[in-house]
Amino acid sequence: MKKNVLIIGAGGVAQVVAHKCAQNNDVLGDLHIASRTVSKCQAIIASVHEKGAMKVPGVFAAHAVDAMDSAAVAALIRQTRTGIVINVGSAFVNMPVLEACIETGVAYMDTAIHEDPKKICETPPWYGNYEWQRRDRCAAAGVTAILGVGFDPGVVNAYARLAADAYVENIESIDIVDINAGSHGRWFSTNFDPEINFREFTGTVWSWQNGAWQANRMFEVGQEFDLPVVGRQKAYMTGHDEVHSLSATYPQADVRFWMGFSDHYINVFTVLKNLGLLSEKPVTTAEGQEVVPLKVVKAVLPDPSSLAPDYTGKTCIGDIVKGTTNGEPVEVFIYNVADHAEAYAEVGSQGISYTAGVPPVAAAILVANGTWDVKKMVNVEELDPRPFLGLLNRMGLPSRIRDADGDRALEF
DSSP states (O other): OOEEEEEEEOOOOHHHHHHHHHHHHHOSSSEEEEEEEEEHHHHHHHHHHTTTOOOSOEEEEEEETTTTTTHHHHHHHHHTTEEEEEEESGGGGHHHHHHHHHTTEEEEEEOOOOTTTTTTSSSOOOGGTTTTHHHHHHHHHHOOOOOOOBBBTTTHHHHHHHHHHHHSSEEEEEEEEEEEEOOOOOSSSSSOHHHHHHOOOOOEEEEETTTEEEETTTOOOOTEEETTTEEEEEEOOOOOOHHHHHHHSSSTTTEEEEEOOOHHHHHHHHHHHHHHTTOOSSSTTOOOOOOOOHHHHHHHHGGGGGGGGGSSEEEEEEEEEEEEETTTEEEEEEEEEEEEEHHHHHHHHHHHHHHHHHHHOOOOOOHHHHSSSSSSSGGGGOHHHHHHHHHHHTTTTEEEEEEEEEEEEEEO
């Protein structure tokens, strides 16, 4: 049984991970959190104690580390006797942290695909550019590495696997729909790291259709969805991590990702992009200072973690899976609805961070007790989804299904 967790990162998602680890520290053991700014880690630990989140008395310590430095991360892993690393830092640090886990032989998980800060929207499949190149090394070292185990990617991958296992014999399409029907009250903000958020939307929109990669422009393809709780919502086909693993697992199916955007968001995004302010390439000012426009935009926007106290409304995220069973057409929508205010009351974070932060802790519990300790690199759809979704039901992210038999809770 693996014990002792090291959380990498100190943003809004890390806040949720910390609280949920504390609520399950009887299973997970000693807890540690590290980032470049140790005061942020200390503030998160303070919030855990303010909420009385520790299930049993135990260690929860803060550390300073440069997660881009594999050797430093490896040294911290050894120092803390960590068995499981939950990486919720910037997507730029994934490979250095994974390398440290391979070196030390501990379990690794993240919630988003690795990115090179100098590149945007690389050639698909994205996992093939970095993560999957380390599959053999993980297997040789007996390292469990669970990729993209947030909500999307993560839970939505488990929903696809559940649909394939239990509801749709021959899958023809998987449409992942992500709607945030909440309001944060700011004139404009992103719900997570602005740099990562904008990079996601400035490149080519890749989808897997008719057995091949299809390229579109951002906001080129839109569609309205009628969803539980949040109602009719306009969403746009967007490039996203899970398309790149699900298309490999279910190559016969069309795999698309759809995200909801308000007209206001699209207008602001378009102006910023057309002005060159979303570029990752450095420019030199008249005063001779070199700056990266995208980093300047990030610096002037609200910190996503600051949105939580005022956030209201709900999210709805799930998979519409179509195909045939016994030769007859079938369609299921497996989904979760989360509430921003409820998330803040429990862990001090808004709903977007909550949906991303609870799943890796559920995965850590399954690694700790051996259920998901597979000693190789996997994407979530390669694992049995039932114990994972069952844990999430009890940890604050219950799953539901809407199909020909109605709309009901899923029990595991």
